[in-house]
Amino acid sequence: xxxxxxxxxxxxxxxxxxxxxxxxxxxxxxxxxxxxxxxxxxxxxxxxxxxxxxxxxxxxxxxxxxxxxxxxxxxxxxxxxxxxxxxxxxxxxxxxxxxxxxxxx
Amino acid sequence: xxxxxxxxxxxxxxxxxxxxxxxxxxxxxxxxxxxxxxxxxxxxxxxxxxxxxxxxxxxxxxxxxxxxxxxxxxxxxxxxxxxxxxxxxxxxxxxxxxxxxxxxxxxxxxxxxxxxxxxxxxxxxxxxxxxxxxxxxxxxxxxxxxxxxxxxxxxxxxxxxxxxxxxxxxxxxxxxxxxxxxxxxxxxxxxxxxxxxxxxxxx
Numbered sequence: 001x002x003x004x005x006x007x008x009x010x011x012x013x014x015x016x017x018x019x020x021x022x023x024x025x026x027x028x029x030x031x032x033x034x035x036x037x038x039x040x041x042x043x044x045x046x047x048x049x050x051x052x053x054x055x056x057x058x059x060x061x062x063x064x065x066x067x068x069x070x071x072x073x074x075x076x077x078x079x080x081x082x083x084x085x086x087x088x089x090x091x092x093x094x095x096x097x098x099x100x101x102x103x104x105x
Numbered sequence: 106x107x108x109x110x111x112x113x114x115x116x117x118x119x120x121x122x123x124x125x126x127x128x129x130x131x132x133x134x135x136x137x138x139x140x141x142x143x144x145x146x147x148x149x150x151x152x153x154x155x156x157x158x159x160x161x162x163x164x165x166x167x168x169x170x171x172x173x174x175x176x177x178x179x180x181x182x183x184x185x186x187x188x189x190x191x192x193x194x195x196x197x198x199x200x201x202x203x204x205x206x207x208x209x210x211x212x213x214x215x216x217x218x219x220x221x222x223x224x225x226x227x228x229x230x231x232x233x234x235x236x237x238x239x240x241x242x243x244x245x246x247x248x249x250x251x252x253x254x255x256x257x258x259x260x261x262x263x264x265x266x267x268x269x270x271x272x273x274x275x276x277x278x279x280x281x282x283x284x285x286x287x288x289x290x291x292x293x294x295x296x297x298x299x300x301x302x303x304x305x306x307x308x
Contacts, residue, residue, distance in 0.1 A: 012277070012278075012281075015278065015281075034289075037285070038281075038282075038285045041281075041284065041285055041288065042281065045259065045266070045284075046265075047265070047266050047281070072230060075230040076228060076230055076233055076292070077260075077288075079230065079233040079234055080233060080241055080260070080291070081260045081261075083233075083236070083237070083238040083241045083242075084238065084241055084242060084245065084256075084260060084261055085260075085261055086238050087238030087239060087241070087242045088140075088144050088261075089143065089144055089147045089148075089153075089156075091139065091140045091143050092143070092153065092157060095139065095143060095157055095160065095161070096136060096139050098157075098161060099136070099139065099160070099161055099164045099165075100136070102161060102164070102165060103131065103164065103165060103168040
């Protein structure tokens with residue numbers, strides 16, 4: 001698997017800037033919560049670049065609504081992730097051995 | 106993509122491992138992921154026997170094409186890609202639970218500009234906290250397979266967008282938007298479920 005190339009990183013960064021701009025009105029108030037939650041997702045998934053992340057962090061320090069949405073998304077995502085990870089199907093006992101037998105190992 | 110095409114693509118950087126190297130790679134780089142592979146297969150098929158068959162088939166292919174695997178690269182992502190292709194190309198056709206939904210149509214709808222308003226949910230943190238893993242897992246199983254897959258790959262298996270893009274053969278921008286739609290769909294399911302079960306009094 002290859003690392004994200006410069007072109008792809010640039011595309012993501014431009015998308016972030018464009019979406020961020022659309023999320024706020026001229027007065028700087030959050031007007032597009034769904035768009036903003038997509039930005040939150042990118043930040044929480046560790047996929048936003050340093051510049052985008054820094055713009056984002058600056059905003060959530062000063063905008064109560066953005067901060068509330070971010071914290072809520074973060075908590076919900078963490079809760080869902082933890083519960084899904086704890087709820088994994090048990091590996092059938094014979095499967096690993098069956099696989100090894102099937103390839104003669 | 107057909108098996109022949111996959112083979113051709115993988116032959117670009119073909120290795121020439123000895124028998125002992127093959128055994129070593131298979132045991133130490135492939136088999137360590139069997140638990141994750143089974144979980145992924147089970148969440149795709151919802152059937153223990155089908156999941157076992159799918160995982161076994163994936164490992165057989167991995168062994169057959171082991172010279173196409175470059176040692177030290179991401180074995181887990183390589184195996185997940187084979188499993189996903191097997192599921193799409195062969196397994197879905199003979200699955201005991203055939204697809205009832207046109208997923209392209211679903212995705213087109215959820216990717217359209219006017220879909221945003223209808224998928225915004227007001228899910229509360231407390232509601233999710235009240236739920237047990239079985240309920241959240243059930244909600245995940247209720248969303249279309251292409252959307253379920255991105256949540257599994259990202260949130261359960263920890264793949265990056267770049268890795269998911271390679272596993273699923275889709276552009277990275279599509280990974281981002283599909284994951285967002287998928288998470289909204291999951292939230293919608295959880296809100297509906299919470300209402301039914303009386304968890305969400307004011308939602």
